[in-house]
Amino acid sequence: MVRVQPFEVEQWMNRLENTPGALNIAETCAASVSIDDLVQLCTDKDLPGPLSTSKKLTYGAITGSQTLRQRVASLLDRGLSTSEVESTSSSATPLPADNILITQGAIAANFLLFYTLVGPGDHVICVYPTYQQLYYVPESFGAEVSLWKLKKENGYVPDVKELEGLVKDNTKVIVLNNPNNPMGSTTPKSVLQDIIAFARQRDIIVFADEVYNPLYHSLPSDQPAPPSILTLGYKKTVATGSMSKAFSLAGIRVGWVASRDESIIEAVASARDYTTISVSQLDDQVASYALSEPVLRPLLERNLNLARINLEILSKFVEEYESVCSWAKPTAGTTALIQFSKGGKPVDDPSFVLDVLEKTKVLFMPASPCFGLGKDFKGFVRIGYVSETEVLEEGLKALGRYVEENLL
Template identity: 60%
Template sequence: MVQIPAFEVEQWMDKYENTPGVLNIAETCCASISIDQLVQFNSSQEKDARPLIDFSARLTYGAIRGSDELRQNIAATYNEDEGTAAAAPPGTSPLSSEDVIVTQGAISANHLVFYSLVGPGDHVICVFPTYQQLYAVPESLGAEVSLWKLTPEKAYIPDVAELESMIKSNTKMIVINNPNNPTGATIPKPILAEIIDVARRRDIILLSDEVYRPLFHSLEPRETPPSAISMGYQRVVATSSMSKAWALAGIRVGWVASRDRAVVEAVAAARDYTTISVSQLDDQVARYALGAAVRPRLIARNLELARTNLQILSRFVRDHSTVCSWVRPTAGTTAIVQFRGKDGTPVEDESFCKDILDRTKVMFLPASRCFGHGKTSAFDGFVRIGYVNETEVLRQALEKLDEYLADHLK
């Protein structure tokens, strides 16, 4: 029997997020929108001419790999690379709809990539901390997994020299998460280029989980890295979804994208054993949201929300600098903040989170449990905060947290 460890983040969320009256600042999606709100982002003069949902369509399995229009719209997000520091190298062909497979969320996309490409005898290197799935699933499939540790001293930017030292003769895959969950750090383009060069020289697959892309809310356009898939290496696999940056977690749509046709076909073959296709209704909503008439205004809304809320959280951390500290995130929706007691030592973050939830209804996650992979001391006192929710929810939560800190830590 395959041994699968508890998925700590998901179990914590499932246990506590429906607490009556909860102020949830553990959530990692941009504040979710409704279908009615989505329609308002359409800039087309003909927005009422074509309904978002075609109610006349028969609800068959639909296009197995995703509708061509949705896959074209997904490919366009990579080909345009709007606002990034660089486009694809000369000679790189545009990503096409044939390079994309639509999945049920990024969690399904990642699982299919591992299930298709990794097994016993393989070695996988994965950045750490990150979403637990990215190292737990390949390990459960029998692969040896090495954790490539990110540190606050280096602003959670990967050390490429360390990566080089971790490579083995059987290294099959390098896994990165850019922007990173939980730190909110961005791998800069020069470092990303070095990582890709390491992978290219050894013919290693690079899986880039880009579910928080393109929420580069604190970087200038010239500083924003392109997707790893846009940097000229054929064996890059990028995954993403509609959940985080696009505020549509409820439609459960994600994707796998790669210019390596062998990878695409392997994922497609594995997918026949799982979900077969995504809901036609979800596909229609996703293709509408990623269409040229909607996508720019939708991402602009989410970027503005992220910038507004990050300023509020930054002010809170600054005002409480005697008891908390962080590396300010540059992208995404999450940050990890360390809290210290009156004696300057880190709090026990799991009991800290539970006590705050019990006394104030404010919810966030203990990093040592949810990201510590065995509660390593590197995460003592750290909590993950999701700050791109409704601004008023964040304000109320931080006000209550301010009162708690005054009573218990100061």
């Protein structure tokens, strides 16, 4: 029997996110939008609406509609990274729509990918910290997993030199997460290229969870946003993503697996026949509309601006209470890890989270159970700061009062 470790961050969220009156700054999606919001954002008022009410609701296109798969392929090819859609120079040819498989969110994409790729006798290298699914699921399928630990002194960017000490003869997959959850750090293109070169020499698959791409909102002016892993000219690359985080549409449950290797897509599609068969036609239509050029540009501009504004608000909070909290300021994504201390010692973050929620209604996640193994990340909490600005401001104001009364 396959035994899966409890998915701590999801269980914590499930238990607490519906707390009456909660000021939720634990949510990791850019502030959600409605279908009406998408229509208002659209710059082409002649564009047909997102839903066809006359279309028969069959299973639809099993791998995803041609329109949606082509728009996802274009998204990955162009390496969207700013409020403008720019082409990314690449040695790779354009990604065909047939190399995209639409899934029910990135969480299903990741699970199916590991189910397809790894098993007993395989070895996986996974960046850490990251979303718990990325290292526990391959382990549950019998693979040995080595954690590639990100270090503060390296800006929480993977150190490629360390791969030599992690790789084994049976290494099947190197797992990345870019932008990183929960750190909000960015792995630059140069590092991605070095990882590709390492993997190519050993015929290892490189899998990147890119669910927060393209929210590279706060990089230094001299650092360009990295493209998708699929643009770097190596066939044995795989990327997953979704409409949830960067595109504010978690409610439609649309994600994807994309690969330069057609055999990987075929194998994942075959495995998915035993699970969901296809994605809802309605969800597919909404996602296709959101990724159409007249909607995509303003939607991304909205979310990038929201991330920049809110990150500065959070930064001012950390600066104000620097005697009891510290962090590595994110450059991308929607999440930040902040360590709180009292009397010079890290707080017990699970107890801290529950006490803050009880006394202030402010909700965020404890890092040590949700992202740490053993004593890693003691005293850290994960805050999702790309909520509606008013929610973040109100939440941090209440949290500030708590800090003054309980930690200072």
